[in-house]
Amino acid sequence: MMEIGDRLKQLRLLQGKTQKEMSDGCLDRSFYSRVENNKNSIVVEDLISILRSNNISIVDFFNSFGETQPKNHIYQEMIETAFVEKNINKLQAIQRDATFTNQIIKYVAELLIVKLENRTNEYKKLREKFKKYIYHLDKWDEDSLWILAYIMFVYDFGDLEWVVDSIFNKFQHDRINDSKIVYLLAQISVNYLKICSKQDKAKAQVQKTLDFLDDLPNISEIALYKMYGICCQSTNHKKDYEIILKESGYERYFK
Template sequence: MMIGEHLKKVRNSKNLTQKEMAAGIVNRSFYSRVENGSSSITADNLMKILYRHELSMTDFLYNFGNTKPKLGVYQQDRITAAYINKDIVTLKEIYINFKYEDIRIKRLLKFLIDELNGVANQRQFKQLNYIFFKQNKWDEETLWLVFHIMEWYEMSDLQDLIDAVIKKCNCENATDRMRHLIVRVAIKYLDICFKQDNKNKVEEIIDLLKFLPNTTDMWIYKMMAVYYDKIFHHKYDEAKSIVNILKMCN
């Protein structure tokens, strides 16, 4: 389902006219074109419309369509969530009980646990990086694995990595899962660049994210692009308002 189509559905559920839905943000005629799919709304304006009407970003983006993940994807996302939340207990539980079709995942889990415990080192990272790319191919598993160790790369190596990822984004053979992982890697690259005060390729990555398809599963990423665009241009108040909206997704 496209954004405009779902906006119309949500607006009707609230018994709002197009003019009421768009008031103070975009004009009614433009909003009408958004609903019928002939115009695209920016992430900035979509956030403002939803925020103005106290609409849940989570409900808007996720509570429709087939969102049931495959088991392997579920386990990968569970590992990612535990790592981001610094949940060592869950990572250890997965490490002990998970059935490893790809041995690289077990190696990654050990590394993540060591990292969160403060005992991971460059030697481990280099061994892990070698194992990840030993087969010299970019697939879903490799993209997912690399996402978790990006902060360990030297910036010059990380820029080479992001170049390869960008090229992969335009590959005809890329699956939907791969495209999602590519975008996650791109967002993490922006975060690392911000922390290290490095702007190399930042504008290129932000543009890549801003022009993602106007589908519901890509809009969180498009909003993240707007957020990083604001902070790299020192518009912190505007960035803060985006953070407040994104918190609705938790």
């Protein structure tokens, strides 16, 4: 079961903050560090002070210890829909939503706005925020996989290669029973194949990705992704695949 320290660290990383920034004005940083590592307990008054100081809902904090559906999923779906529809206004509304305090997911919305508006000069600033978040991850879960799937295009290829390899190494020998995790892994694989296609000397990474995609469970949710992997191995097949997508109304999801 998740402990209070684990939850504090998770929320701190999602806000892109250091331990000093998270505990500032509430606790000594070294003591806060021990709380995060579950080596020291924290009194209720100090915990509430930290949550309020960082605009974290007390209800949202404790929801993670029960069976309540995380708020993140709702906003992720809103961002996905807005991006596919190229609806910048909806993405901006998510950024302004004061009731949603997951700063990293808000950064994803900001990045997608920048992409839609073709402001590529702003990629570097956002890339550093995401690199900091990814670097401090303890594990790959549904939220972190979703974030990666939508920020991959802004990464330097060398850094991205390391990140994707860590995912492949984590999941390639696991029996994955969560269909959402499978879907996100397939999405990351296809995104990576597209990025690799623009790189010289990336054949080994392409083959590794194709093998990983092929080994994912054959569930209906990733049928199109599986098909894409097969078609990547043949130019003619890829052309046929693009025709199928266009006629089926799915083309825009793979642009």
